[in-house]
Amino acid sequence: MEQAEQIDSESYEPAYSQLVNILRRQIAAGLFRPANVLPSEAELCRRYKISPMTVRRAINILIDQEVVSTVQGRGTFVKPPELGNATFNLRNFKALFTDKKETTVNLLEVRIVSACQDVADELNIAPGERTIFLRRLILKNGEPIIYHKESLIYDPGRPIVEAEMEVTSLLGLLVGARESYFKKGKVDLIASVLNEEEAALLHAPPNLPAFRLEHVFYDFDDNPVSWGRFICRGDHLRFSTMVGI
Amino acid sequence: MEQAEQIDSESYEPAYSQLVNILRRQIAAGLFRPANVLPSEAELCRRYKISPMTVRRAINILIDQEVVSTVQGRGTFVKPPELGNATFNLRNFKALFTDKKETTVNLLEVRIVSACQDVADELNIAPGERTIFLRRLILKNGEPIIYHKESLIYDPGRPIVEAEMEVTSLLGLLVGARESYFKKGKVDLIASVLNEEEAALLHAPPNLPAFRLEHVFYDFDDNPVSWGRFICRGDHLRFSTMVGI
DNA sequence: AAGTGGTCTAGACCACTAT
DNA sequence: TAGTGGTCTAGACCACTTT
Known part of the structure; x- marks a missing residue:
C-alpha cells in the first residue's frame, strides 16, 4: 500500500513532529477525508x-491545530475546515514596526494631564487625576502609517512611567523585549474610519477605512496602567489566515 | 513556604492540567515575574x-499559551505579555449566527452567471465561465446585520453545488457541521465602509465603518471552489482578546 | 561535572464505545 | 469482550549551559 513514509529515528526532527507532518500530508492528499477515521x-x-x-x-498537536478531533472509545476523525475557527494574529501589524531601517517613531506629544471622564473610566481612577498622555506617529519609509495615542497612570513610584516615556518603549509593548511590569493586557480590534485629525496626521483622506486597535495593560494587582489605541490605515493593513490544511 | 497546593491524583482533572493551573496561578499572583526562572x-x-x-x-502547554518560554540548558522563563502576539478569533462573529431563534438567513438571489474578471481571477477560471452567484442577508431579531455574497464554481458533477444552494449550508461554512468537500480555506479581514448597496440592505448609513471578511475555499485538488465576502456592520462586531494571564 | 530542557520507551491502568 | 482514546510512570539518553 501507500505506506512508504517511515519515521527516521536518526533525524534531527523529533519523531512526534515527523508523524504530525506525515499525517498532515496524508490528509492534505485526500487519503483521509473529513469525517473519515484515522488509523487507531x-x-x-x-x-x-x-x-x-x-x-x-x-495526535494532540493535530487536535489543537484543529485538523482532527477525537472521541474516546470511537476514534480520531478528520475535521472539515471551518471558517468559524479562523484566527488572526498581529504578525502583519508587527511587521510594520520591526524593520528598524524602514520604520521610525515620532513622539508628537508627552504631557501630564488631568484625566477626562473616559480615560478615568478606562484606567479606573477618578476624573481629574493626573495621567501621562502620549501621542506617537509611526512612519515607514518616511510615510506615516500608524497613529498611536496612549494614557498612562501617573505614579512617581512606578518605574514604568519613566521607561514608557521613551519612544523605543513602544516596541516593548509589541514584542515584550524587556522585563515587564504588566501581567496581562486586553486587546480589541474595531472597524473605524479616519477622523479629521487622524487623516491629517496620516496624510490620508478623512473617512478612509481604518482599523482601531485598542489596548489596556494591567499590573500584577490587576489595576489598569496603560490605555491606548493604534489607528491604522485600512489600505496598509489586512489580516489573513488559513483554515484546514 | 507557599507550597500549599498539591496535585490530587484522585481528581477528575488530569495531573498535567492541574500543574498548568497551579503554575498559572503562581505567575498571576506575581510569585514568578517576567524574566524570572521557574523551578526546574x-x-x-x-x-x-x-x-x-x-x-x-x-510546560509545553504553558509554552504554547505564550506564558513561558524555555532555553535548553538554562531554564524556563516567564514571558511578559506582548501586544504583538494577541490573536483574534471569530467567536463573536459566529455568535451572530448560532442562536437559531434570533437569527434568520434570507436568500436574496441565486443565479447562474458568467464570471466577470475579478471572480474569474479568484476562482482561477476563464472569464465568462459559468458560476453560481448567491447573495444572502443575515438578520438578528429581524434586523439585518450581515450581508454575504458568494461565487461558486458551477460544475454539475460536483455535489457541493447543490448543497450550497440551500440557505442552511451557510452554517456549514462557519461551523463545518457536515462532511466537507473543502480541504482548506483562506480568510482575510479587511477594514471597510458600507457602500450604497450595502448600506441600504443593512439599514445603515453609507460610510459606516464595517468589517469585510473574505473567504476562498479550496477542494482536495487545491482548486478554488468558493469565493465570497461577509460585510458586517462595524457597530455590531468587535474582536477582543487577552494577552498574558 | 553538574544542572537544565527535550525526546523517547514499554508498558500499565482507566474510561468509553461498539458488538 | 475487544477495540478505542487518555493518562501516567520511572527511568534512559541526548544536547546544551553554567561553573
Whole structure:
C-alpha cells in the first residue's frame, strides 16, 4: 500500500513532529477525508514503530491545530475546515514596526494631564487625576502609517512611567523585549474610519477605512496602567489566515 | 513556604492540567515575574510527586499559551505579555449566527452567471465561465446585520453545488457541521465602509465603518471552489482578546 | 561535572464505545 | 469482550549551559 513514509529515528526532527507532518500530508492528499477515521493509535504505533506516548503527542498537536478531533472509545476523525475557527494574529501589524531601517517613531506629544471622564473610566481612577498622555506617529519609509495615542497612570513610584516615556518603549509593548511590569493586557480590534485629525496626521483622506486597535495593560494587582489605541490605515493593513490544511 | 497546593491524583482533572493551573496561578499572583526562572522540571517532579513526562506536558502547554518560554540548558522563563502576539478569533462573529431563534438567513438571489474578471481571477477560471452567484442577508431579531455574497464554481458533477444552494449550508461554512468537500480555506479581514448597496440592505448609513471578511475555499485538488465576502456592520462586531494571564 | 530542557520507551491502568 | 482514546510512570539518553 501507500505506506512508504517511515519515521527516521536518526533525524534531527523529533519523531512526534515527523508523524504530525506525515499525517498532515496524508490528509492534505485526500487519503483521509473529513469525517473519515484515522488509523487507531495502536495501529500507528505498529506502522511507524514508535511508542504510544509519541503517537499521542502527535495526535494532540493535530487536535489543537484543529485538523482532527477525537472521541474516546470511537476514534480520531478528520475535521472539515471551518471558517468559524479562523484566527488572526498581529504578525502583519508587527511587521510594520520591526524593520528598524524602514520604520521610525515620532513622539508628537508627552504631557501630564488631568484625566477626562473616559480615560478615568478606562484606567479606573477618578476624573481629574493626573495621567501621562502620549501621542506617537509611526512612519515607514518616511510615510506615516500608524497613529498611536496612549494614557498612562501617573505614579512617581512606578518605574514604568519613566521607561514608557521613551519612544523605543513602544516596541516593548509589541514584542515584550524587556522585563515587564504588566501581567496581562486586553486587546480589541474595531472597524473605524479616519477622523479629521487622524487623516491629517496620516496624510490620508478623512473617512478612509481604518482599523482601531485598542489596548489596556494591567499590573500584577490587576489595576489598569496603560490605555491606548493604534489607528491604522485600512489600505496598509489586512489580516489573513488559513483554515484546514 | 507557599507550597500549599498539591496535585490530587484522585481528581477528575488530569495531573498535567492541574500543574498548568497551579503554575498559572503562581505567575498571576506575581510569585514568578517576567524574566524570572521557574523551578526546574526535576524540582517540579519532586514538589508535586509526578513524573518528568507529566511535568513536561504541562510546560509545553504553558509554552504554547505564550506564558513561558524555555532555553535548553538554562531554564524556563516567564514571558511578559506582548501586544504583538494577541490573536483574534471569530467567536463573536459566529455568535451572530448560532442562536437559531434570533437569527434568520434570507436568500436574496441565486443565479447562474458568467464570471466577470475579478471572480474569474479568484476562482482561477476563464472569464465568462459559468458560476453560481448567491447573495444572502443575515438578520438578528429581524434586523439585518450581515450581508454575504458568494461565487461558486458551477460544475454539475460536483455535489457541493447543490448543497450550497440551500440557505442552511451557510452554517456549514462557519461551523463545518457536515462532511466537507473543502480541504482548506483562506480568510482575510479587511477594514471597510458600507457602500450604497450595502448600506441600504443593512439599514445603515453609507460610510459606516464595517468589517469585510473574505473567504476562498479550496477542494482536495487545491482548486478554488468558493469565493465570497461577509460585510458586517462595524457597530455590531468587535474582536477582543487577552494577552498574558 | 553538574544542572537544565527535550525526546523517547514499554508498558500499565482507566474510561468509553461498539458488538 | 475487544477495540478505542487518555493518562501516567520511572527511568534512559541526548544536547546544551553554567561553573
